[in-house]
Amino acid sequence: MEMRSWLQSPSSLTHGNIIKREIFSKKDSDDPHKPGAILNYIDSFSRCYLESRIASIPTSFDDRQLIFYIVDGAGIFEGGDLKQAVREGDGIIVPPETTHILTNEADTPLEFLILEETLADAEGAPRDDVLIRNYRERPLGQGHWTHLVHPIFGSDDGLVKLHSVLMVTIDAMQTPDTHGHADNMDEVWYMLEGNGIHVVSQNVYRQRPGDAASVAPSNPGHTLINDTDQPLKTFYFARYTR
Numbered sequence: 001m002e003m004r005s006w007l008q009s010p011s012s013l014t015h016g017n018i019i020k021r022e023i024f025s026k027k028d029s030d031d032p033h034k035p036g037a038i039l040n041y042i043d044s045f046s047r048c049y050l051e052s053r054i055a056s057i058p059t060s061f062d063d064r065q066l067i068f069y070i071v072d073g074a075g076i077f078e079g080g081d082l083k084q085a086v087r088e089g090d091g092i093i094v095p096p097e098t099t100h101i102l103t104n105e106a107d108t109p110l111e112f113l114i115l116e117e118t119l120a121d122a123e124g125a126p127r128d129d130v131l132i133r134n135y136r137e138r139p140l141g142q143g144h145w146t147h148l149v150h151p152i153f154g155s156d157d158g159l160v161k162l163h164s165v166l167m168v169t170i171d172a173m174q175t176p177d178t179h180g181h182a183d184n185m186d187e188v189w190y191m192l193e194g195n196g197i198h199v200v201s202q203n204v205y206r207q208r209p210g211d212a213a214s215v216a217p218s219n220p221g222h223t224l225i226n227d228t229d230q231p232l233k234t235f236y237f238a239r240y241t242r
């Protein structure tokens with residue numbers, strides 16, 4: 001399975017009141033047929049939301065670090081010594097053993113993504129404090145011909161398995177180069193806005209908002225073509241071969 005929508009995933013609860021749809025998880029030899037269990041290193045990737053005027057219950061995990069990304073809406077994040085308003089475009093790294101609460105004070109749902117990286121087999125040390133950063137704080141760069149990239153988090157920020165968390169835009173009627181990946185890494189593209197054609201190996205997908213495409217492996221390559229007259233906007237995360 002290379003492309004999967006959160007709509008295909010069963011709902012579950014985390015942090016008491018967060019409604020979670022896990023899209024991809026790490027390969028599990030004890031459950032080899034689990035839908036979406038295709039990641040090699042990263043433990044879990046989910047689309048989540050909080051209902052209006054609802055807070056999560058105080059939660060901490062000893063064995064994992066979490067990365068939140070706010071897709072839509074606004075809320076209040078409390079964790080460690082920090083209490084801060086969060087909005088669309090904010091990423092949040094929540095270290096292990098950090099009690100945290102996310103509150104939605106608005107009349108509309110608060111939509112966000114959660115990445116999980118467990119400390120088992122981690123290559124780096126986790127953070128010891130919460131980090132919140134909006135992708136707009138980082139300069140725009142360009143790569144693979146037409147990827148317009150705002151970095152959100154990287155290895156220097158205390159990620160333990162992830163190497164890169166990005167906001168990637170591809171402008172209207174543009175194609176990136178085609179490049180391949182082996183299966184000894186993870187690279188996932190989640191469509192936030194707009195749509196495009198994602199060619200992964202010999203498969204052709206129309207990738208729409210809420211669809212996540214895993215492109216490791218892709219042989220001879222993959223490319224996300226924007227064949228529309230609007231920009232497309234994606235949330236990207238990867239663990240590279242090093």
Ligand SMILES: [Fe+2]
Pocket residue numbers: 179181187215222
């Ligand atoms: Fe790629």
